[in-house]
Amino acid sequence: AARRGEMAAWARAVRGLLLDVSGVLYDSGGEGGGVPIAGSVEAVRRIKASGLKLRFCTNETQATREKFVKKLQGMGFDISVAEVTAPAPAACRILKERSLRPHLLVHNDLVPEFAEIDKANPNCVVVGDAAENFTYANLNEAFRVLIGMEKPVLISLGRGRYYKETDGLKLDVGAYMKALEYACDVQAEVVGKPAKMFFESALAEMGVPPQQAIMIGDDIVNDVGGAQLCGMRALQVRTGKYRPCDENHPHVKPDAYVNNLAEAVDIILQQL
Amino acid sequence: AARRGEMAAWARAVRGLLLDVSGVLYDSGGEGGGVPIAGSVEAVRRIKASGLKLRFCTNETQATREKFVKKLQGMGFDISVAEVTAPAPAACRILKERSLRPHLLVHNDLVPEFAEIDKANPNCVVVGDAAENFTYANLNEAFRVLIGMEKPVLISLGRGRYYKETDGLKLDVGAYMKALEYACDVQAEVVGKPAKMFFESALAEMGVPPQQAIMIGDDIVNDVGGAQLCGMRALQVRTGKYRPCDENHPHVKPDAYVNNLAEAVDIILQQL
Numbered sequence: 435a436a437r438r439g440e441m442a443a444w445a446r447a448v449r450g451l452l453l454d455v456s457g458v459l460y461d462s463g464g465e466g467g468g469v470p471i472a473g474s475v476e477a478v479r480r481i482k483a484s485g486l487k488l489r490f491c492t493n494e495t496q497a498t499r500e501k502f503v504k505k506l507q508g509m510g511f512d513i514s515v516a517e518v519t520a521p522a523p524a525a526c527r528i529l530k531e532r533s534l535r536p537h538l539l540v541h542n543d544l545v546p547e548f549a550e551i552d553k554a555n556p557n558c559v560v561v562g563d564a565a566e567n568f569t570y571a572n573l574n575e576a577f578r579v580l581i582g583m584e585k586p587v588l589i590s591l592g593r594g595r596y597y598k599e600t601d602g603l604k605l606d607v608g609a610y611m612k613a614l615e616y617a618c619d620v621q622a623e624v625v626g627k628p629a630k631m632f633f634e635s636a637l638a639e640m641g642v643p644p645q646q647a648i649m650i651g652d653d654i655v656n657d658v659g660g661a662q663l664c665g666m667r668a669l670q671v672r673t674g675k676y677r678p679c680d681e682n683h684p685h686v687k688p689d690a691y692v693n694n695l696a697e698a699v700d701i702i703l704q705q706l
Numbered sequence: 707a708a709r710r711g712e713m714a715a716w717a718r719a720v721r722g723l724l725l726d727v728s729g730v731l732y733d734s735g736g737e738g739g740g741v742p743i744a745g746s747v748e749a750v751r752r753i754k755a756s757g758l759k760l761r762f763c764t765n766e767t768q769a770t771r772e773k774f775v776k777k778l779q780g781m782g783f784d785i786s787v788a789e790v791t792a793p794a795p796a797a798c799r800i801l802k803e804r805s806l807r808p809h810l811l812v813h814n815d816l817v818p819e820f821a822e823i824d825k826a827n828p829n830c831v832v833v834g835d836a837a838e839n840f841t842y843a844n845l846n847e848a849f850r851v852l853i854g855m856e857k858p859v860l861i862s863l864g865r866g867r868y869y870k871e872t873d874g875l876k877l878d879v880g881a882y883m884k885a886l887e888y889a890c891d892v893q894a895e896v897v898g899k900p901a902k903m904f905f906e907s908a909l910a911e912m913g914v915p916p917q918q919a920i921m922i923g924d925d926i927v928n929d930v931g932g933a934q935l936c937g938m939r940a941l942q943v944r945t946g947k948y949r950p951c952d953e954n955h956p957h958v959k960p961d962a963y964v965n966n967l968a969e970a971v972d973i974i975l976q977q978l
Contacts, residue, residue, distance in 0.1 A: 570840045577868065577877050595889045596849065605849050605889050612888040613881035617867045 441690050444667055445705040450487035450642035452633070452661065453478075454651035456494055456597055457674015458695050460509055463599025467505045471673050473696025475510040480699050482512060484706065487640040490518045491633070491649070493592035493626040493656065495562035495607065497543040499523070519636040521591035521626030522547035525560055528625065534587065536560040539576040539610075541567060558587035561614065561622075563594075563607045573610070580618045588614055592626035594656055598675045627653075628660025637664070648689075650698050652676050659686040669698050713962050716939055717977040722759035722914035724905070724933065725750075726923035728766055728869055729946015730967050732781055735871025739777045743945050745968025747782040752971050754784060756978065759912040762790045763905070763921070765864035765898040765928065767834035767879065769815040771795075791908040793863035793898030794819035797832055800897065806859065808832040811848040811882075813839055830859035833886065833894075835866075835879040845885070852890045860886055864898035866928055870947045899925070900932025909936070920961075922970050924948050931958040941970050 453459065459478070462468040481488050490513060494502060499515045499522075506513050522544055529536060535552050538545065540562035548560075559580045564572070580586045594606035611622045626632050637644055644665035651657020652674030661668040670676060670688040673695070681691070692698040725731065731750070734740040753760050762785060766774060771787045771794075778785050794816055801808060807824050810817065812834035820832075831852045836844070852858045866878035883894045898904050909916055916937035923929020924946030933940040942948060942960040945967070953963070964970040 566842055568842045568845070570838055573840070573881075574874075574876050577881075578875055581868070581875060595891075596853070602846075603850055603853060604846050605885065609845075609849075609885040609889040613877065613885040616884040617877050617881040619867075 441701055441705070444689070445648070445702050447646055448486065448648050448667075448702060448705070449646040450489065450637075450640045450648075451481055451702070452489050452491045452636055452640075452647060452649045452666070453695070454627075454649070454653065454657045455490055455492040455506070457652035457676070458650060458671055459490075459506065459511060461598060461600055461674065462494075463601055466508065468509070469600065470509045470511070471694060473694060477695045477699040478512055480703060484703055486702075486706075487642050488517065489636045489640050491627065491636045492518065492520055493563075493594055493607075495521055495544050495591045495626075496541040496565055498546050501543055519632065519639060521562070521632070524632060524635065525589055525591060525625045526551055528589065528623075529558075529560075534558040534589075536589070537576060537579040538562075539567065539572060540564050540591070557583065558589060559614070560589045560591065561607060561611055562591035564610070565604070568605075568610055573613070577614060577617050580614060580620070586618045586620040588618070588620050588622040590622040590624050590626075592656070593622075593624045593628070594653065596675065603675070627656040628663070630660075630664055633661055633664040633666070637666075648702065650692075650695060654680040654683050654686050654688070658688045662686070662689075671695055671698065713973055713977070716961070717920070717974050719918055720758065720920050720939075720974060720977070721918040722761065722909075722912045722920075723753055723974070724761050724763045724908055724912075724919060724921045724938070725967070726899075726921070726925065726929045727762050727764040727778070729924035729948070730922060730943055731762075731778065731783060733870060733872055733946065734766075735873055738780065740781070741872065742781045742783070743966060745966060749967045749971040750784055752975060756975055758974075758978075759914050760789065761908045761912050763899065763908045764790065764792055765835075765866055765879075767793055767816050767863045767898075768813040768837055770818050773815055791904065791911060793834070793904070796904060796907065797861055797863060797897045798823060800861065800895075801830075801832075806830040806861075808861070809848060809851040810834075811839065811844060812836050812863070829855065830861060831886070832861045832863065833879060833883055834863035836882070837876070840877075840882055845882070849886060849889050852886060852892070858890045858892040860890070860892050860894040862894040862896050862898075864928070865894075865896045865900070866925065868947065875947070899923075899928040900935070902932075902936055905933055905936040905938070909938075920974065922964075922967060926952040926955050926958050926960070930960045934958070934961075943967055943970065 537556035590611040593608040649661030809828035862883040865880040921933030
């Protein structure tokens with residue numbers, strides 16, 4: 435009740451929601467690629483029925499948006515490719531603008547997102563959540579390409595530390611980004627959450643200003659902290675990679691905690 | 707001639723030499739584990755004949771000292787296990803002192819160095835240059851052990867960025883240490899170069915004070931910078947992982963550059 439009271443004032447102004455996907459809609463991994471989090475399928479349906487604008491804002495880079503959306507549809511989610519903001523297309527825009535030819539250290543299933551990009555004679559490295567492609571040999575290869583450049587350019591599709599799959603926690607792209615940064619004494623340019631530009635393009639696609647948008651995510655830094663830096667309110671769900679010690683985070687404090695997406699939607703829709 | 711002049715003054719006081727091994731004595735990798743760098747076998751022999759104290763100070767953690775020394779002997783080097791200062795025994799001392807039980811992310815050939823250490827129910831992670839053991843699965847496992855601790859303890863056998871093998875540059879333990887540090891928001895305790903305690907124990911084993919010792923290495927930060935912080939003079943060889951841009955390093959400046967170990971020994975022995 436206290437929580438609902440707190441949120442009432444500002445939740446009333448909301449016109450659009452940004453939802454993180456992994457850890458909010460579903461837990462990834464295992465057979466079929468994951469399982470929906472209880473109440474989330476229905477929660478997405480209720481958001482759409484409410485007339486609120488909705489955008490799925492994900493750092494997942496283990497598949498093309500097409501494949502990713504198909505997986506979620508298979509779990510029962512009402513979602514389409516046009517509703518998804520993801521790092522790979524944002525990276526492609528940057529590569530084209532700056533005539534960069536990437537060496538890709540990414541998941542096999544993400545490669546088609548870069549189909550139109552010239553990859554001959556690379557002058558940068560793009561690292562995504564390559565998962566099983568993070569082999570010792572592939573990491574050494576990306577490192578050698580990078581260290582061989584006069585001025586190394588490293589583009590990272592996110593800076594997440596880890597995520598939760600059905601069989602446990604996994605290191606995310608940020609850890610491998612740090613390994614390459616350190617080895618080459620270079621700072622990566624991060625595309626995806628928590629980059630300001632990434633949230634801003636999601637807001638632009640919705641046509642909603644940050645003051646009227648709420649981000650809902652399980653990652654205290656990349657979802658909550660990133661969205662707040664853009665002027666949005668942000669809720670942390672206690673699902674996915676959420677850990678109780680997140681509630682003592684030294685720098686980031688969510689505008690509210692909710693047990694899961696279903697509860698967040700309950701509270702928000704009651705204010706409208 | 708200028709270089710010899712520069713070094714003359716302080717090289718005259720020298721009583722002991724510390725030699726880095728990989729990139730100074732030999733280039734590692736390929737058949738037989740590596741090839742000696744031209745003139746280095748003879749240079750070690752000349753140091754021993756001169757009466758100078760000698761200590762091999764290595765961060766290599768891909769093998770036990772026994773196996774490592776055998777490999778070097780096979781290349782013709784006059785070297786024994788008792789002359790080698792290496793990170794694994796230093797780590798074992800720390801583990802015993804603090805009752806730490808390690809989860810090991812190290813090379814298979816290093817495991818025997820930890821034979822006497824209790825590894826059940828781990829309360830810390832020890833990472834070394836695991837090479838082919840740096841698989842996606844092994845990194846995730848070490849990460850899960852670490853993130854599962856109330857206060858994660860990460861001990862790293864060095865903080866090297868990369869090294870050169872006969873088939874090219876390879877990421878060193880420091881890169882993987884950084885990945886785990888970032889994922890778990892923890893700072894590793896580094897055993898091995900450039901840790902002050904590591905150089906100090908090598909000096910103690912020689913019985914030579916830092917002012918009378920010279921470190922010779924190919925790594926601008928871990929060999930040269932580390933030794934200088936202990937009060938030693940340090941030379942950088944232009945072999946191994948040396949790169950011309952090292953000569954513009956923002957923080958570390960060797961007391962002199964030499965083309966290789968043979969040249970360093972030429973100059974030093976002429977001063978005696």
